[in-house]
Amino acid sequence: MRRPGDTEQVDAPIQVSIGLGGKREFAETVRQLAEAVDDGEIDPGEIDADDIDDRLVFRDEPDLVIKTGAERLSDFMIWQSVYSELYFTDVNWRDFRKRDYLRALLEYADRQRRFGR
Template identity: 45%
Template sequence: MMPSLRAAAYRLYIHRLRRRLAGAALPRHVAMVMDGNRRWARERGLAPQTGHRYGAEHLDEVLGWCAEAGIAHVTVFVASVDNMRKRDSDEVDNLMAMMENVIAHRLTRPDNRWQLHLAGRLDVLPDSTRNALKLAEETTRERDALFHLTVAIGYDGREEIVDAVRSLLDARARAGATIHDVAQDITAEAIAAHLYTDGRPDPDLVIRTSGERRLSGFLLWQAAYSELYFCDVYWPGFREVDFLRALRSYAARSRRFGA
């Protein structure tokens, strides 16, 4: 098929998918594991940092698709604690630079509609990255935003739960509670109130790119009843058609919330 005909067919298919989704039950909150940047670069004979750059820049486009679909909450998994500790230092430095120069910078533009929230162990980040992200979070905090982006960086789902329980215990101890009182106070709702994502809804749909079929510790508590969608393309190659297919799959499901 000629390139022009292929492009026309693609646009027609996108239009058909959008029409099919009109009036469908769409997720309020989509979480995404942006996986495959390095493999995408390797297949093209490029350096890993090039893949990270394309991946960071691509987030801007994906957020546009989410906003157009009326999805008010998006959470993205950027890097785990293990990523920060075990990967080559040059690669980690480059990824952090992408976070500072692409994501944090773009979110603070006056025309950006997204309010930034952070989730994770920010103490494992380089000072410059931590400061840039905190500044972006502060800058967007007073924004009258319809859309909320949570960036999970230096994140581990098990550590989040441990931190939440520790925070709950510390709070009750400072209030003078006894061990017996504390034991009575440990409920699912009490723990959830101390998670990194407190105040934001649990994800309805979790999308992971790259073909991997696992969550890798992402939102272990929050995604307990989420619908999961695994996409075979790498994150930099994640197209609008792939995104709309994920929404179509979600809309066709009957959510059971553990039943």
């Protein structure tokens, strides 16, 4: 884990996604795939997870999902977060501060990732 004094740049982007509706995003992906099949661009028997990933707004699988305001994901990043570690906080997004973020990171650092096992 990095410390506040660490100044070396790392290749570890932080993405913030606010209000992304996973069901709507997934439905749009299915529509795009259906159009590609209809146009003859894709054989339906060859559609795989990569074809879905390629059409998502956020295709990367996050290591940690911080869900503010309630202890449920609703339909937030339903495809991408399947193996993510989940951190729930009662703090609402508008009140979420640096200390809340650091608390989530510290808890994440203590976890043993299971990747669905």
